[in-house]
């Protein structure tokens with residue numbers, strides 16, 4: 001399969017990789033290089049209260065229950081790291097928080113964002129539960145508030161789901177949009193958002209409905225939204241059983257990981273996958289921008305291919321300016337990649353950036369930042385143990401890791417110019 005093709009071998013590590021690659025794509029092709037660097041790690045999460053008396057009072061009243069808090073989503077902007085904390089159980093004092101990236105502490109306390117006033121329980125003017133968020137190229141933070149709390153208990157929807165946009169220069173709210181009732185279904189859960197900037201004025205945001213399999217397109221300039229549905233937003237029922245670290249669970253989550261491609265010749269694609277699926281899809285964003293076309297063009301959703309068994313189920317993902325898609329492989333404790341400029345989406349084209357059952361135990365969210373020299377950022381959080389077993393408060397459970405994207409692709413099939421080996425003939429047509 002490797003014969004007769006010119007391979008681009010920019011450095012010695014690629015030789016090692018090819019040697020491993022000859023044994024078949026099922027061997028773990030981890031490049032021989034330094035992996036992701038740990039930036040922060042936490043056992044129990046703490047918050048930066050104005051005083052220790054205020055913290056004690058919050059604990060006493062049950063507003064702050066340290067072991068109920070587990071970060072899930074992340075974003076990075078200049079010197080700030082943002083994390084989200086869904087209200088899984090009672091006792092999360094703030095669902096959106098930040099820490100300075102240059103903090104000298106390993107486990108810094110979290111600062112509520114934008115302030116404590118936004119995190120008053122039951123106050124729908126503030127923020128109830130955020131899963132994931134997005135920073136755009138205009139220095140704005142896009143937040144989707146599900147409006148739900150006590151998610152593992154009674155799943156109470158206290159407030160209407162809404163989009164909030166903050167100016168990161170001033171930390172002031174610049175847009176607030178409640179999703180219209182007819183776009184929200186019984187049992188809907190909105191967990192992800194990505195902003196598609198044509199210009200800072202003409203900007204769209206895409207929001208996923210992970211439980212009712214829909215996509216909301218929000219048009220900022222005209223302050224309106226539409227709901228797009230497509231069978232390709234559904235999960236695959238046979239991929240809904242998860243087995244990891246001795247725990248078994250079922251998730252029937254649909255349309256989920258969002259990433260936007262660079263603009264190429266006026267075209268830009270929204271990449272996505274269902275959580276419980278091995279497949280990857282994309283949609284031309286110009287179709288999404290037009291309500292009529294978005295809601296009447298089911299064929300605009302394009303199947304790219306499948307990661308198949310070895311690169312199974314993926315969660316958060318993000319694409320860099322060079323068209324490299326980075327994604328988390330939750331059941332492999334790994335971060336994977338695929339270079340959209342290198343050709344087709346096949347198992348052979350997927351690379352592994354790093355793997356670790358300690359630092360990447362349940363890699364949950366992943367973002368590529370906006371710096372001139374881009375880095376990939378990963379949040380791992382042992383979510384399966386938090387949900388279905390118990391976290392050890394004396395161990396580190398949540399970690400933030402990072403690496404330059406240029407280094408991350410080195411020695412993997414995501415390196416620019418890598419030629420994907422021809423498909424294996426023995427490969428059966430597994431889903």
Ligand SMILES: *[C@@H]1O[C@H](CO)[C@@H](O)[C@H](O)[C@H]1NC(C)=O
Pocket residue numbers: 176177178223
């Ligand atoms: C945007 O639309 C929503 C709902 O239709 C409305 O409540 C809100 O006031 C509008 N915002 C602006 C800035 O016009």
Ligand SMILES: *[C@@H]1O[C@H](CO)[C@@H](O)[C@H](O)[C@H]1NC(C)=O
Pocket residue numbers: 290291292293
């Ligand atoms: C949206 O698409 C429809 C159908 O293709 C077209 O008739 C309409 O002009 C488009 N609207 C805008 C604003 O481009």
Ligand SMILES: *[C@@H]1O[C@H](CO)[C@@H](O)[C@H](O)[C@H]1NC(C)=O
Pocket residue numbers: 238239240241242243276277309310311312313331332
């Ligand atoms: C997830 O991927 C792993 C391989 O990495 C595979 O063994 C497992 O069956 C997959 N699970 C699902 C639910 O697809």
Ligand SMILES: *[C@@H]1O[C@H](CO)[C@@H](O)[C@H](O)[C@H]1NC(C)=O
Pocket residue numbers: 357358
């Ligand atoms: C990580 O994997 C190694 C090698 O497979 C194993 O010995 C170790 O127990 C694992 N550690 C954890 C925390 O699961």
